[in-house]
Amino acid sequence: xxxxxxxxxxxxxxxxxxxxxxxxxxxxxxxxxxxxxxxxxxxxxxxxxxxxxxxxxxxxxxxxxxxxxxxxxxxxxxxxxxxxxxxxxxxxxxxxxxxxxxxxxxxxxxxxxxxxxxxxxxxxxxxxxxxxxxxxxxxxxxxxxxxxxxxxxxxxxxxxxxxxxxxxxxxxxxxxxxxxxxxxxxxxxxxxxxxxxxxxxxxxxxxxxxxxxxxxxxxxxxxxxxxxxxxxxxxxxxxxxxxxxxxxxxxxxxxxxxxxxxxxxxxxxxxxxxxxxxxxxxxxxxxxxxxxxxxxxxxxxxxxxxxxxxxxxxxxxxxxxxxxxxxxxxxxxxxxxxxxxxxxxxxxxxxxxxxxxxxxxxxxxxxxxxxxxxxxxxxxxxxxxxxxxxxxxxxxxxxxxxxxxxxxxxxxxxxxxxxxxxxxxxxxxxxxxxxxxxxxxxxxxxxxxxxxxxxxxxxxxxxxxxxxxxxxxxxxxxxxxxxxxxxxxxxxxxxxxxxxxxxxxxxxxxxxxxxxxxxxxxxxxxxxxxxxxxxxxxxxxxxxxxxxxxxxxxxxxxxxxxxxxxxxxxxxxxxxxxxxxxxxxxxxxxxxxxxxxxxxxxxxxxxxxxxxxxxxxxxxxxxxxxxxxxxxxxxxxxxxxxxxxxxxxxxxxxxxxxxxxxxxxxxxxxx
Amino acid sequence: xxxxxxxxxxxxxxxxxxxxxxxxxxxxxxxxxxxxxxxxxxxxxxxxxxxxxxxxxxxxxxxxxxxxxxxxxxxxxxxxxxxxxxxxxxxxxxxxxxxxxxxxxxxxxxxxxxxxxxxxxxxxxxxxxxxxxxxxxxxxxxxxxxxxxxxxxxxxxxxxxxxxxxxxxxxxxxxxxxxxxxxxxxxxxxxxxxxxxxxxxx
Numbered sequence: 001x002x003x004x005x006x007x008x009x010x011x012x013x014x015x016x017x018x019x020x021x022x023x024x025x026x027x028x029x030x031x032x033x034x035x036x037x038x039x040x041x042x043x044x045x046x047x048x049x050x051x052x053x054x055x056x057x058x059x060x061x062x063x064x065x066x067x068x069x070x071x072x073x074x075x076x077x078x079x080x081x082x083x084x085x086x087x088x089x090x091x092x093x094x095x096x097x098x099x100x101x102x103x104x105x106x107x108x109x110x111x112x113x114x115x116x117x118x119x120x121x122x123x124x125x126x127x128x129x130x131x132x133x134x135x136x137x138x139x140x141x142x143x144x145x146x147x148x149x150x151x152x153x154x155x156x157x158x159x160x161x162x163x164x165x166x167x168x169x170x171x172x173x174x175x176x177x178x179x180x181x182x183x184x185x186x187x188x189x190x191x192x193x194x195x196x197x198x199x200x201x202x203x204x205x206x207x208x209x210x211x212x213x214x215x216x217x218x219x220x221x222x223x224x225x226x227x228x229x230x231x232x233x234x235x236x237x238x239x240x241x242x243x244x245x246x247x248x249x250x251x252x253x254x255x256x257x258x259x260x261x262x263x264x265x266x267x268x269x270x271x272x273x274x275x276x277x278x279x280x281x282x283x284x285x286x287x288x289x290x291x292x293x294x295x296x297x298x299x300x301x302x303x304x305x306x307x308x309x310x311x312x313x314x315x316x317x318x319x320x321x322x323x324x325x326x327x328x329x330x331x332x333x334x335x336x337x338x339x340x341x342x343x344x345x346x347x348x349x350x351x352x353x354x355x356x357x358x359x360x361x362x363x364x365x366x367x368x369x370x371x372x373x374x375x376x377x378x379x380x381x382x383x384x385x386x387x388x389x390x391x392x393x394x395x396x397x398x399x400x401x402x403x404x405x406x407x408x409x410x411x412x413x414x415x416x417x418x419x420x421x422x423x424x425x426x427x428x429x430x431x432x433x434x435x436x437x438x439x440x441x442x443x444x445x446x447x448x449x450x451x452x453x454x455x456x457x458x459x460x461x462x463x464x465x466x467x468x469x470x471x472x473x474x475x476x477x478x479x480x481x482x483x484x485x486x487x488x489x490x491x492x493x494x495x496x497x498x499x500x501x502x503x504x505x506x507x508x509x510x511x512x513x514x515x516x517x518x519x520x521x522x523x524x525x526x527x528x529x530x531x532x533x534x535x536x537x538x539x540x541x542x543x544x545x546x547x548x549x550x551x552x553x554x555x556x557x558x559x560x561x562x563x564x565x566x567x568x569x570x571x572x573x574x575x576x577x578x579x580x581x582x583x584x585x586x587x588x589x590x591x592x593x594x595x596x597x598x599x600x601x602x603x604x605x606x607x608x609x610x611x612x613x614x615x616x617x618x619x620x621x622x623x624x625x626x627x628x629x630x631x632x633x634x635x636x637x638x639x640x641x642x643x644x645x646x647x648x649x650x651x652x653x654x655x656x657x658x659x660x661x662x663x664x665x666x667x668x669x670x671x
Numbered sequence: 672x673x674x675x676x677x678x679x680x681x682x683x684x685x686x687x688x689x690x691x692x693x694x695x696x697x698x699x700x701x702x703x704x705x706x707x708x709x710x711x712x713x714x715x716x717x718x719x720x721x722x723x724x725x726x727x728x729x730x731x732x733x734x735x736x737x738x739x740x741x742x743x744x745x746x747x748x749x750x751x752x753x754x755x756x757x758x759x760x761x762x763x764x765x766x767x768x769x770x771x772x773x774x775x776x777x778x779x780x781x782x783x784x785x786x787x788x789x790x791x792x793x794x795x796x797x798x799x800x801x802x803x804x805x806x807x808x809x810x811x812x813x814x815x816x817x818x819x820x821x822x823x824x825x826x827x828x829x830x831x832x833x834x835x836x837x838x839x840x841x842x843x844x845x846x847x848x849x850x851x852x853x854x855x856x857x858x859x860x861x862x863x864x865x866x867x868x869x870x871x872x873x
Contacts, residue, residue, distance in 0.1 A: 072769050150769065155806065158767045292715065311719045319712040323705055330704040331697060371714070378717040582767065582798050 003068055006056035006147040013049040013104070014137040016042045021130035028123035028197075036123045043111035043126065046133065047104040054101050057094065057146060061087050067153040070094060070146050076159035078552035083165040089174050090164040092295060093146035098174065099291075100136050102182045107133055110186060110211075119207055124193030125186075132185055135317055143310045159552060162581040162588045169229040177222030177249060181287045183215025184252060187259075188284035188325075191277055195328040200335050205263045205276065210646045212280075216260060217642035219253050224635030235576075235591040235608035237522055237623035239631065242391040247370040248290030251363055255283040258359035265349045268414055270339030274329060275356070277336070281325030286363075288318045293370070344416045351409040358402045365394045392517075400455060403510060406503050407459030410466050410496075425465075432461035452514045460507045463500050470497070490644065498645025505637030512630025515602075522623040529616050532563070536624045538571065538605070539563040545615050554580040556587075558609045558618050562594070576609040576620065596629040604628050730849060735759075735840045736828035740818040743796060743804055749818050751840075758785075758866045759840040760792045760859065763826055765799040766807035768834045770853035775811050781859040782815045790863055795820050797834045839863060842870030 020042035027035030057070070061084045066072040074087040074094065089095040107129050114122050140146055164170055187208035194204040226246065231239035240246060259279040265272045292314035329336070342350055369386045411425045437454035445453075467489075474485040474492070490497045523535045527542035534540075543559040557577040564571055574592040581588065591608035594600075606623040739750040751759065762778060764771040782792040792815040796804045801819065808817060820826055829838060837854045839862040841847040847869070848862040 069769060076767065150772070152772065152810075154767070154769065154772065156767055156803075158769060289715075293718075312716075315712065315715055315719065318715070319708075322708045322712065326704050326708060327701050330701040333700055334697075374718045375714060378714060 002056040002060035002063075002065055003147040003149050006053045006060075007141070009049040009052040009056070010100075010137060010141055010147075013046045013053070013100075014134060014141060016046040016049065017130045017134035017137055020046065021127045021134065024123040024127035024130065028127070036118075036126075039123065039126055039130070040111040040115065043107045043130070046130075047108035050097075050100045050104040053140075054088065054097050057097055058085065058088055061085065064157070066155070066157050067149050069148045069150050072150060072154050072157040074157070074160050076157040076552065079157075079159050079165065080552065082168070082171075083160055083552075086165070086170050087160050090160045090170065093140070093144045095174065095178075096136065096140050096144055096295075097146050099178060099182065100133070100140060102175075102178045103129075103133050103136055103185065106182060106186055110189075119190075119203060120199055121190055121193035121197055121204055121207070124196050125189040128189040128192045129185060132189070135313075139310060139313065143313055159581065162553075162579065163233065165552070165581075166579060166588055166590060167229060167233045169225060169232065173222060173225040173229050176218050176225055180215050180217075180219025180222045181249070181252065181290070183211065183218055184256060184280070184283050184287055186211040186215070187280050191280045192325065192328070195277065195325075195332055198332065198335065200273065200277070200332055202266055202270075205266060209263065210648070212256070212260060212263075213642055213646040216253070216256050217639050217646065219249070219256065220635065220642065221639050223249055223253060224632065224639075228632060231628065232591065232593060235589040235621070237520070237591075237606055237608070237621065237625060239628065242369070242386075242388045244370050245290075245294050247366050247391075248286070248293055251290065251366055251370075252283050252286040254359050254363040254366070255279060255286055258356045258363075259283055261352050261359075262356050265352050269349055271341070271349065272353075273336040273338065274333065277329050278326065279356075281321070281329065285318060285321050285325065286367075288314065288321055292318050346412065346417045346419065346422065348409060348412045348414045351405050351412055355402060355405050355409065358398050358405065362395055362398050362402070365398070366391065369394075399510070400452065403455055403459055403507070406506065407455075407462040410500060410503070411462055426462070428465045429458045429462040433458035446518070449514075449518050452518075453511065456507050456511050456514075460504065463503050463507070467497065467500055491649075494647050494649060495645050498641045498643070498647070501641030501644055502638050503641075505634045505639075505641055507634070508637055509631050509634025512602075512627040512634060515627030515630065516625055519627070520623065520625045522621060524610065524619065524621050526617060526619040527560075529618075534565060535622050537565070538622075538624070539565045539568075540620070540622060542618055542620075543573075545612055545618065552581065556580070556609070556612055558612060558620070560592075560607050560620055560622075562605055572605055574605065574607040576607045578609050578612065596626065602627055602629055730830065730838075730846045732845055734844055735761075735838070735846045736825070738825040738828065740795065740820055740825060743801060743817040743819050744808060744814075745816070749793060749816060751844075754791055754840075755844055756789075756842050756870075758790045758842060758863055758870065760790065760863065761829070761838045761840060762792065762794050762854070763797045763829070763831050763834050763836045764794050765797045765834050766803040767799065768797075771835045772811065774835055774837075774853040774855075775813065777854055777856040777859060778815070779813045780856050781863065782813070784860070785863055786815075788867065790867070791816070793818060795825055797826055797831065798823060839866050841866040 020039045023035050023039040023042065027033065027037075027039060057068075059065075060068050060071050061075050062081065064071070064075070064077055070091065070093050071087075074091050075084050079087070087094065089098040107126075110126065110129060159165065187204075190204040190208045194200050226249065227239040230241065230246075231237075259276065262272050262276055262279060266276050292311070295310055295314065342353070344350070369390050372386050407429060408422075408426070412422060433454045436457035437450045440450045440453055470489045470493075471482065471485045474480070474488045475482065478485070478488065480488065521536045525533050525535050525540060527533045527540060529542055529544055532539050532541045539562070541561045541563060543561055546557045546559075548555040548557060555577050556579075557575050560574045560576065562571040562574060563569065572594040574594065576592040577590045578587040579590060589608045589610075591606055594605040596602040596604045604623070604625040606625055608621045610619040610621055612618045735751065737751045739748050739752075741748050760778075760781065762774075764774075778792055778794075781790075786792075794815060794817040796817060796819050804817065804819075823831075829836070832851065835853060836849065836851050837859075838846055839848040839859075847866045850858055
């Protein structure tokens, strides 16, 4: 029953996608709004049908319908209800259903958003989104078949992959990542619509600005949650392994970040038009590349998905996106001439350009590192893998330069800055950097630490000073309290303040990541029961093992007490465990973490259980990770800042382009 | 670069002011942009035929790890040492494993065809309960020997990553072939014939 309902609704959705694309194009070409209107309705219906397909799969999972191959392979009677629901996206076919759901959701949202005010490019953008939706619907109807049935119904299913049923974060990480990935479809569709119609003004960017920021927020949250999952489930003490699948999720984020900045140059100065179109086509292409590399089973990864003929299909789609997108940009090059030129290197737009170049260098570095194994095999036939050292060495210096530009960008006016005014603005940040660097140097920190944290202090001070300046201007102008002035300043230019908050979040995250990279320590210890072993500045005592039987697994919990070696006081009791799942040959560990807070110096104490010998001895990996908590905090701040920047406001009269004296530049926009 | 192209463009337009040069120039720009993208797509295409998990097994050609395992479908134990000089197909499987159902017929056919020639098919149960394993056998039939694997010791010795995995052991006691995923009748006959031939040569 679920198989029939699911397949049928997907097939109908595909028919609607084809109809919708056709109707939107016909409506646009013949100028008949009623035909476009029917395409809009088709978008709602398509979304409803994909919802039904997802619900059918959910019902099959919850109802233990093992006649479905997907249910038999990814769920079992003993799987807890919560993880049965998550099985919806814990394997290739199911996650493609979710992909279609999110894409259908964006399609319906675009149809709803432009139900009254319809830009000229709207029908074409709708057609592009329908076409993309049709591609993904074809994928779930033929090459991968989530609703395939088995000839004989097994008595029980295999259960989800143990790693994927070990932590509730699996509930949040994939949906956010998909919301981010697929969200870039909207600006891409409007960009393509602009290229098709030849209306390559700035309209497509203004229309999709908030859609782009929204996608970016989701992707940021998805990436941070992925890192958090890796940190709290895998038990290796780290959060980012430069795994190919992590990389391909990072790539659109990097290019999308570049896009968010460079659109402002076009809005303000009418420059970088080809560049912006290329960036959004590139960002969308990178999301397709990501799915191709992971689902087409091109690269080995912990996110291993099944091999099938979807690989060539993804590649064909990717080629179409690349050739079509960049081909049309080249075709329209004549109408994409810049309206202005860069006046001086000391201006906001120059910093944005620098930011873009650096972000693209990062994108390229990560891309090369990710597909290098492919390249090497194509040329030499050997299997190679590119590890963290390559990525760390090549991305860290670029990231630091980027951080520096992040500090000075908001301080500079558009067009041209007077060096003396800039120097005056730089005073506070420079002092902050100097004091931080001096304090660190006096406490004996290394050169790298002095540079990184000095730079972070510089950027943080510059960002905060910029916010303070805006708030004070409001206070002086209106004679209101600080609180009211903050509200007034943000309401006046939420895009700028949202952007500055994102920058602050980024600094917090960078400080956390650098701190952890410079100062984390770990060791592997084997401890006999009730004995104390000294490791990484702490005394560790093993207090024995308890076994817990759960329906779907057996859990061995070891108790490890961390003691202060000087006072002998108990610092924390960690309970790392090993989980034995019937479908896995190796036990899956669950680390135990004492999260760092400002009260304990932001130091995470992290233990994972490696092996146990009866109740007498156990081996642990013990990590002391300072600063990692700042990464999660920074991620949350970035998401918050993004929301502030994307918050809907009543439309204001667009500010005309033209010479802007220094005094007016406080009202400028960022992000 | 683009400035240079623009200049030649303007010069040519001045010489032949019809739209032909303009259109030719347009196509040239498009081709210029698309060529590297086609190359990139071709590079990605080389990855299509490749299976990232298909790493050559370290075990091929090595002496098969010995084991002595209790039978599931009957009493007694099975010792690999006793089967020296015979071709042994060791199939790791489980009742909860879906591909194991798919490969069941292939194993049954190979067992029927080669048992006369001294080939032994042995199903080693992987992370399963005795009851579920026997229920699976009752449901799908078949009469080749099945064995339990207490503590997954045999599976660990053979480096089993996930079921089903199938090994063919040659008469000289070395591992002749290994495959992961549902085994096919063609693969089984090819590898068994190969192992039998190798045994005859000796």
